[in-house]
Amino acid sequence: MPSTELPSPAVQLAKLCAAALAIRWVYDIALYFAMGDNGLLGVDSGDYLSRARLHAAELLKGGISGWSWLGIDVMQMPVFTWSTALSALISDPRAALVYVLFQGIADTGICAIVYCIAREFDPRTAMPAGVAAAINPTQIVAAGMLYPDTPFTLFVALMLLGTLRWLKSPSWCSVLVVGLALAAAVWTRVLIAPFGAALIVFLLLASLVTRRFARTVLAQICVAGLLYGAAVGTLSLRNHVQYGTWQLTPQSGMHLSRWIVPLVKQAKDGTPWRETYEEMERRTHDRFGEVLADDPFELSRQYTTIAMEELPRLGAAAIVKAWAFGAALNVGTPAIVLSPPVLQLPRTGFYDTPGANMTEKMFNFMFRSDNRLYAWILLAGTVGLIVVRLLQLAGLAALIRTGQNYLGLLVLAGWCAFILLVNGPIASPKYRLPMEPALAVLTGAGWRARTLFSRPSPG
Numbered sequence: 369m370p371s372t373e374l375p376s377p378a379v380q381l382a383k384l385c386a387a388a389l390a391i392r393w394v395y396d397i398a399l400y401f402a403m404g405d406n407g408l409l410g411v412d413s414g415d416y417l418s419r420a421r422l423h424a425a426e427l428l429k430g431g432i433s434g435w436s437w438l439g440i441d442v443m444q445m446p447v448f449t450w451s452t453a454l455s456a457l458i459s460d461p462r463a464a465l466v467y468v469l470f471q472g473i474a475d476t477g478i479c480a481i482v483y484c485i486a487r488e489f490d491p492r493t494a495m496p497a498g499v500a501a502a503i504n505p506t507q508i509v510a511a512g513m514l515y516p517d518t519p520f521t522l523f524v525a526l527m528l529l530g531t532l533r534w535l536k537s538p539s540w541c542s543v544l545v546v547g548l549a550l551a552a553a554v555w556t557r558v559l560i561a562p563f564g565a566a567l568i569v570f571l572l573l574a575s576l577v578t579r580r581f582a583r584t585v586l587a588q589i590c591v592a593g594l595l596y597g598a599a600v601g602t603l604s605l606r607n608h609v610q611y612g613t614w615q616l617t618p619q620s621g622m623h624l625s626r627w628i629v630p631l632v633k634q635a636k637d638g639t640p641w642r643e644t645y646e647e648m649e650r651r652t653h654d655r656f657g658e659v660l661a662d663d664p665f666e667l668s669r670q671y672t673t674i675a676m677e678e679l680p681r682l683g684a685a686a687i688v689k690a691w692a693f694g695a696a697l698n699v700g701t702p703a704i705v706l707s708p709p710v711l712q713l714p715r716t717g718f719y720d721t722p723g724a725n726m727t728e729k730m731f732n733f734m735f736r737s738d739n740r741l742y743a744w745i746l747l748a749g750t751v752g753l754i755v756v757r758l759l760q761l762a763g764l765a766a767l768i769r770t771g772q773n774y775l776g777l778l779v780l781a782g783w784c785a786f787i788l789l790v791n792g793p794i795a796s797p798k799y800r801l802p803m804e805p806a807l808a809v810l811t812g813a814g815w816r817a818r819t820l821f822s823r824p825s826p827g
Contacts, residue, residue: 380495381483388479388502392472396512399708400465407708408464410798413514419444420452420463427453435606442607442618442664447556448516464514471518475511478518481525482808488532489773489813493763497812504808505749506703510801513706516556517801523553524560525805528783531567532776534588535574543588546571547595554599558616561600563786567779568593574775613665621668624675625652628690631793632679635693636686638723648674690793697730697795698788699757702749705742706797715739718795760807763814780806 375383399407409417423440426432439449455467483498501507511518530545550564571589575581604614630644652660652674661667679687704710721733734750737743767777784803791799 377487377491377494381480381498384483384495384498384502385476385480389472389476391502392475392508392511393469395508396465396468396472399512400468403708405464406712408468408512408514409708410513410515410706410711413464416444416448416452416514416516417456417464419449420456420467421460423449423453424456424460424463427457435610438603438606442610445516445554445556445558445603447519447552451519452514467514468512471511474522475507475518478507478522478525478805481522481529482805482812485525485529485532485805486809486812488529488536488776489767489809490770490816493809493812493816495812496815497809500811500815501804501808504804506797506801506804509703509707510798513708513798515798517798520553520556520560521802521804523549523556524783524802527553527567528779528805531571531779532773534571535578535775535779536773538575538580538585538588540588540591543592544595547592550592550596551599554596554603558603559790561616563783564596564600566782566786568596570779570782578775607665611663611665615665615668618664618668621671621675624679625649625671627794628792629675629678629682631694632682632686632690635690635793636682638728640722648678691789693730694791694793694795695788698791698797698800700750700753701795701797702746702753703797704749705746710742710745713739713742715742756811759814760810761814762817763810763812766813766817767810780809 396408405417419439419441423432426436426440438446441449451470452463452467455470456463458466479498479501482501483494486494486497507518507521510521526549527546530542530549533539534542534546546567550560550567553560554564568589571592572581572586575585575589600616603616607616608614625648626645629648630639630641633639633644634641648671652671655674656670660670716738718733723730723732734743734746737746767773784806787800787803
């Protein structure tokens with residue numbers, strides 16, 4: 369009689385990782401040979417590549433010292449700076465290819481971590497969740513482009529895994545994973561900073577709710593907090609020494625003025641994004657002069673001043689509406705539209721698409737595109753994504769129904785809500801990438817939803 373014994377988790381994980389890495393590297397190499405660097409670059413990638421080569425050149429001639437080790441541009445976080453500079457050191461002409469090949473390994477690591485996270489809920493969901501991550505277009509496309517999002521998501525996945533394991537059974541190993549992953553994530557994309565502080569508080573409250581609070585548990589939480597605080601504090605200290613400010617990043621002003629205000633106004637009365645963008649630029653120059661500040665933090669302050677004058681006029685209802693549309697687009701836009709062969713198809717971009725309101729703009733973008741091929745790709749991708757989202761909702765319902773590991777599920781839900789809140793009205797598939805580890809776990813649970821409760825978990 370043939371054996372029905374399932375492969376061991378180690379064998380499953382090895383096969384999963386091999387398949388995931390092969391998919392990513394074949395995709396990357398195919399795009400590179402078909403399109404050169406253009407097949408691996410997005411909107412801001414050219415600037416990232418230039419900084420990487422500059423940083424690598426400074427390293428070779430010994431010009432890096434002091435705070436410049438953290439990066440020669442405060443707009444870019446250290447981990448991304450180091451990884452792109454390393455790629456340029458390995459092969460300057462092929463720095464973009466080297467970087468995305470590294471990202472293929474990092475994203476394969478995400479697939480493995482997703483497998484492990486799913487096992488924390490139910491071992492039967494692990495392989496479907498891992499497969500969902502391995503074939504996830506959002507992960508594959510993002511890993512094939514020169515952006516900081518994939519390494520950031522790797523550290524996020526580690527943070528989530530460490531948190532779930534600590535909530536099940538507090539240990540020094542799991543709490544060190546949480547603290548170190550949070551620190552590395554902050555040094556990759558600073559947007560995680562408020563979530564990190566909230567997570568430390570959550571761990572403390574969870575230990576009280578589950579009646580596990582003790583000196584050792586408090587010490588573990590403090591260590592995680594110190595690791596996270598040291599990473600945040602180092603960035604803040606660097607900025608204070610160089611620019612006299614304790615702020616973590618100078619990006620907030622331009623983010624508010626160039627994106628938030630125009631998109632909120634668009635949600636309010638249908639004013640095209642570009643029109644408000646140009647108006648905010650004119651108002652900033654009218655107030656502060658034709659040549660704006662050289663200091664990036666002072667420049668951010670100038671943009672913030674103008675933006676904060678306009679936002680109250682637009683009203684809370686318009687802000688909520690803009691955030692709701694942004695969340696819907698971030699969750700519902702297929703990643704295939706970011707892939708360079710599709711991204712570079714000639715067409716009118718979403719924010720320049722005409723429409724009296726956001727709903728009409730979305731309809732026109734999907735059904736009245738000036739590029740028929742792009743429209744069909746977008747529609748097909750959207751339909752596929754809707755099916756996946758329904759499967760994930762089924763997975764969420766299944767996990768809620770078990771009544772087990774509710775704290776872990778709360779962490780996953782809280783993280784997804786945080787990402788949607790931080791991204792606000794700015795919509796792009798790459799902005800939802802940090803949510804994908806949690807969504808892949810829900811996909812795995814959805815795939816097993818019909819049988820998940822038919823018999824006890826094998827443990």
